[in-house]
Amino acid sequence: MSAFLTQPFTVVIIPFLGAVLIALAGDRDRLRDIIGWVTSIAFFLGVIAQVGPALEGAGREQRLWEMLPGLEIAFRIEPLGLIFALVAASLWLVATLYAQCYMKVLGYRHLGRFFACYAIALGAAAGIAFSANLLTLFIFYEVLSLSTYPLVAHSGTAAARNGARIYLGYLLATSIGLLLVGILWVWQAAGTLEFQQGGIIAGHVDPSWIPLLAGLFMFGIGKAALMPVHRWLPSAMVAPAPVSALLHAVAVVKAGVFTVLKVAVFVFGTDVLVETGAGIWISWVAAFTIVAASLIALRLEDLKARLAYSTVAQLNYIVLGAMVATPLAIIGAAMHIATHAVAKITLFFGAGAIQVAHDRKKIAELDGLGRAMPITFGAFAIGTLSIIGLPIFGGMWSKWYLVLGSMQIHQWVLVAALMASSLLNILYLLVIPIRAFFAPAAEGVPEHYSEAPWPLLVAMTITASGCVVLFFWPDPLFRLAAMLVPGGAP
């Protein structure tokens, strides 16, 4: 029985069951909140239970059923997926605290639908994390796209509908138009879609075609926000803050870059990527995206939009790492999934808290607000520093390995892009808390203490401290990431 309870599929199914119960609970607030808590805690425990075996190198495997001949729905726990699942599960706990308060304070309606879709999105993320082959992954990838659509369109205004339409349009079009084609190509060539260390296409696809195939995958995984398929991410910012925080800083976008990493390591194989040069051209696109997105972010006045472009840039760190494909770069990319998630969710929480407390969205309106909301902006500052990659914050480690990895293959342009991005980060992110604390107050900003409700503050504090914790205790994360590359730690 306990063996069954800790099977991967059981973990994946928990949020789906929770979603059904939440939908049934509908508008009964208390009942719905309790179910939400129970679900997220159960999910967290389920993921935690996978860590031990995985660290010993014995990740569980579960084959459910054969959908088409040779194509199974199957799950397998491996280190990368576990990193992603851990991040999603632990941050869901925090986000539950945050979201239940946020949605009620701002008076949103149809909360049953909202939290049900929220839970489904998490379940889909777990399905992506644990999938053992491309087909299973693709299925949950689509479930994730579809289940987040109602969340983005939640408010039902014309702007929200329009944003949601762009959002879904980009994600479905790229996934069906490019990703699925890539998957079919792999299936046609290799005869399998099973993830394997070292890749499955080596020797099956003519090397001269591999750059094209890699392009199909990398642009097909629209959730990784490689330019020019990044437009959906700013569009998704019409969603309520908890959605932007957990889904568009963690679950959805990380599902994208996770898939990128997974495909790079387990479908192409790092050797193939390096030898055929397929990785390099895409890593250049990623580098371009990093710089371009940072430059765009500089010019944006809306706080959430700026954060969205920052996310675009940060996601491409991971794509870049995956495509550089040296062991250090892969480790850096895997770690960046976690470190960026913790930092970015803090920033979005902050943006939401500002909205709840003072209903402000424009950056110019935040001058001096830090004195009124010290906790919010303190957390915001920590998140920013972590993203920049300064010591005592977790973001440093992942950036460090990414830069090292790029140096190993003498791609100085990529190194330069990463460095430039750090500088730009200071310019467009760090200035926000600095001005909030030190600039003269903008119009209407109160001078006395007026913070957001306590659940929001608690949530932010937890994630901000997470940034610090990851600096001092990166070892478990590092060990998991190192298991991805042949020969373990470098």
Added chain:
Amino acid sequence: MAWLGHFNYWVVVILMMIGFYAVIARGNMVKKIMGLNLFQTSVFIMFISAGKIIGGSTPVLREGITVYSNPLPHVLILTAIVVGVATTAVGLALAVRILEAYGTIEEDELVDPPDQPADESHPGMPAGKGDTAA
């Protein structure tokens, strides 16, 4: 000789083309159905002429006759004729109803604005069941 050997067939082709042309080009629905009849009859003739054997006779067993024409096409065409008259009847019934509903059976005059809400004076139910059955 080949041309003469197929003289039956040329009749069929000409009839068929006339009938088919009437079906497509005629605007009047009754004329269309007449064209359809003509079109079908030409096919009947094709079948029947395929069953004919020169020097043969009607396939009813009689003393002193050894060569009979092929009975199978006759059977098929009996069926086809009935199908034809059945189609005619249904088509004409439809034409009558269209005449009543639109006031004309000329194709050119039958215009329904494509996206108008449904015509409400049809004997069918005009609007939904609403909440009455809830």
Added chain:
Amino acid sequence: MNIGEWLPFSVLVPLIAAPVCALMPGRTGPWLLAFLGALTSLLIVAIALPVLWQGELSYPFGNWPPPIGIEYRIDAANGLVALLVAAVATFVLPWARIINNFEVPERQGIFYALFLLAFAGLMGITLTGDAFNVFVFLEISSLSTYALIAHGWDRRALLASFRYLIMGTVGATFVLIGIGFLYMMTGTLNMADLAERLPEVRDTTAVRAALAFIIVGLGLKLALFPLHLWLPNAYAYAPNFITVFLAATATKVALYVMLRFIFTIFGHDYSFFALPLTAVLLALAIAGMFAGSWVAMFQHNLKRMLAYSSVAQVGYMVLGIALATSAGLAAGLLHLFNHALMKGALFMALGTVFWRVGSVRIDDLSGIGREMPWTMTAFALAGLSLIGVPLTAGFVSKWYLIIAAMEAGQPWLVALIVITSLMAIYYIWRVVEAAWFTPAREARTPVSEAPLSLLVPLYVVVAANFWFGIDTRLSVGGAEAAARALLGGSP
């Protein structure tokens, strides 16, 4: 008793039930009889199916050995199609009862008798092994279909029915001409016998013309682009029950007959050699896929939208067949099966909405998702299947179609399939958005959810979409067995 002896009764039972039904008064009796007739057919075919997968069965009528008499010759291919037709009839009828009481309140005895005739006609076309018998049963089903479509409550139903009658009769006559040529060249009408005797005369102009006439004639019936003109209005204005039934079965049966002629009677090596069939069918399929999807994107009447989408979906099926490989044929057959499931569910959901709202125009349905959540959820789920989202039946058939296109060395087709799928997303999502994310029009009185008696059958069909997207043994296995049966001994 041998199941082969019972198979013809899947046609005869509904056929005999029809005149009885016409004589019955009231509403319950005719409906029950129709349902029992369909159920009997379904049971007979379902029991026989495992036998059919092993090989073919023959039933000579009147005990006259073919080709003297007429036989029913049933193998995996027509077994699968017959199962589909019978299953659709059986599962749609429980839903249709309330719908019909609303849309066709009077003379239901005749209405259900006509339905039984249409149903039996389709079954007869499917099972028969005689070329002329195809024509006779084709006319039974066509004539009853014309009359059924005219039962629609909009006056445009009459016009749609008339145009269908003209085009359908022309199509049937074309088929008859083709059969006539075949008879004149071989002297037989039995399909198996024809297949045996045709190779002797295969290089004649008459046989080639016969193939052309039969393909054009059946192309009219199955709404192959550009011969689809009758279909959108016929589907849009027919009573909803009839729309569901036709959309799920009629074009499929016509397609099956075309396959039977192309592959069994003429032999696929001949068909694709004598005429440039691959090129022509491929071009028409692609044109249909794009034209259908494109027009569907701009329809206001949702039934018309789905009808145009059917034109596009027929394109997918023909695409698979045009590849002329066994994988392509299996993919086409699989889509034939799966498309029936998804279009059935979609039209059923729309019919349910119509029953409440009295309209299927997209403007009238804004906000309906909140008033009829279960019905519209069913629509959205079936829509996912139409788009081809994984875990649905639609995904499986598109998957096979794409694999078949790649195997046939035509990878560019993949792009076309993908693009039209994206168009499907657009037109399905338009409805979802109107249903849930648009405020209701003030002019429309709010409605409530449909009762369980409508929702349960609807969800059974929706569940089938997911069942055959997850457990593909029956559909894929059936399609592959059917493809083998159609290709016969030829490799």
Added chain:
Amino acid sequence: MRTNGILRVIARFLIPLIMLFGLYIQFHGEYSPGGGFQAGVVFAAAWILFALIYGLDAALEVIPERAQFVLACLGVLLYCFVGLLGVVLGGRFLDFYPLLDSPHAAQQTGIVAVEFGVGVTVATCAMLFFTFFARRKREIDAAETGEDD
């Protein structure tokens, strides 16, 4: 037309003759050209002629619309019944040999029976066509005058 005496007189002779002819080709179909369809149509033609001369109402008194409808259904049912009888008696559908011991007699019985079924259906359906089309004219006229205020 109804007032034309000559027509009436001729019709009085002609209609029974046509009906007789119909019956002849119905039951003599095995021996000479003719059979169910032709007989049915000829029989219906006689009735239609009657209706044209004496009026539809008079004709409907002879064979009411409901009777036409019921007979049309019964005609095909007779056909099916004969077919089923073959199955019940151990043969196949529409197998006439099991009907009687003598093969020729069995076949002839079967053929006559099914031809009769066809004849009934064809005759009554043809009458139904005529009834409905002819009556429509009257109904429309009535509706027209009714609406003309």
Added chain:
Amino acid sequence: MLFAIYSLLSAGLFAVLDAGDVALTEAAVGAGISTILFLAVLALTGHEERPARGKNRLALTVVVATGACLIYAAGDLPEFGEPGNPPHVHVAPYYIEHAYTDMGVPNMVAAVLASYRSIDTMGEAFVILTAGLGVVALLSVPPRRRRHKHKPGKSEDDS
């Protein structure tokens, strides 16, 4: 009228081609029933017909294409009336030789129709029944909307 004459002519043609049964049927159906139906409907619709516009060229193309296809097919069709044609050497001889021995029926057409291919004939009976039901269903709806076009919104209950 022309239509009836055409039907009679074709009936005559059938008789010449040894198809007595078919001739009888075509005479009764084509010149009889169909003509009466057409007359009945023409009485309803009136005889005037507008000249059709626009479609003629398309129609001509389609018809010529069909005709071309038919003529193309003719090249290899067997010649008229030759006893050696495929239809006369396969299946049909069985009927001619065995119809009488099998069932003692001298009229081979009747034998084929009602026994050898009786399921076709049954189908045919059902076709005519279908048409009957269809006509009944279509024309049972009371006629009251002919003036609809001119009086939109007028209730139909006053008739």
